[in-house]
Amino acid sequence: MNSPDVIVIGAGVVGAACALALCDAGLKVLVLERSTISSGTTSAGEGNILVSDKTPGPDLTLGLWSRQAWFEVSDRVGGGFELEAKGGLVISRSAEGIAKLRQFAVQQRIGGVEAVEVDHTGVHELEPHLEPDASFGIYYLQDAQCHPMLAAARMLQAVRVAGGEIREAEEVIGLSRAGSELSVRTKGGLFTAPIIVNATGTWAGEIARLAGSDLPIAPRRGFILVTSPVPNLVRHKVYDADYLANVASGEAEIQSSAVVESTQSGTILIGSSRERIGFNTSLDVQILRRLARQAISLFPLLARVDVLRAYSGFRPYMPDHLPVIGEDPLVPGLFHAAGHEGSGISLAPATGELIRAAVTGESSFMDPTPFSPARFMSTS
């Protein structure tokens, strides 16, 4: 491609959403991916599009807008990525947990979340195979799910159809100023554009450092178990309220809570663990056992369902649990779109929209200041 307007680094779900938004704004977009499409964290999660785990404030505003935008993205690209508004059910089984969850839902409702309190009968009507003693839950009608790799692929396909270019196996090894533009050096070549979007997720700090800046993104590892197909055993996205505390925590040590959902192919995905131990790819059987135990405590029938496989990945952890979306104050022309931790799928379309607005200088649905990269940089 001759002289692109924008180079997006990273072909995961966030990079794909940014590329599509920029492309639809009339810009010539080149996407550079070091490996293959969705080869990073996009392929290591569950495809959650959640509002239930979003804290009222900028996180929730971004999440609600993004959830709606996913359905528009689906129309735009012709579907094909298993987008489903299945609803989420958060269960709590202790008096203290119920009080906290109830209070959290009250605040979320004020922020626009559809959250319905359900009792013993209600939770079992929603999930007939849930453990018999579960007697309190919040039903989140807006929670949705998709197949994230297909979502990224469909968006990038739309970018390509609209004249954009996607280049795989282009690992970025240098980023520097070249007059009024920025130049990106890969192992295979040199690409130049006035605008660069850094959508490299957990690895976005490395790209920032190549450009002479920095981002405090750290890998937070998670494991997922995949069962053999058992249709209709689990109908919604079901998780234990402890998950909310784990998401909000900054602890480095292992934390886990049951997150269970079925996919359109019939398999059940079981998460969720979080730990900060660097880019450690070793398999930890203790964690897998813990995930299985916690899932069985929610759905006892799972004890008789086989696990087919397990996988792990690295969420881009941010110290303040907010993504970084916006222009780097130290490197004009470099825009970051990363650090979504476990919400990259959820927040991809809204991130694309805020990047589009930032790049074109237009306003958007919210003030992007809370996500600014400047919040980590001293102004002295």
Added chain:
Amino acid sequence: MIEVRVFLNGEPVQAPAGQSVGAFLLTAGHRATRTTRFGGKPRGMFCGIGICFDCLVTIDGATNQRACVTRIVEGMKIKTQDGSGEFE
């Protein structure tokens, strides 16, 4: 070889204890143990060593068990599956 009674799709039949369910089904004339989830196509023993997950059957109410690596025991309830089967 000791013959025991098992239930194949609800019918009591004699089967050799310790033999694989897959071998027993082949002997009983069931080349297909299940159908595919979306296309409804027949599937049966393919690798025969537990790797391919093609020869799935329902055993004692647990769906998607590999017939080739499951041994016959007295009273076992074996069901051929439509798609992913009916989890009980």
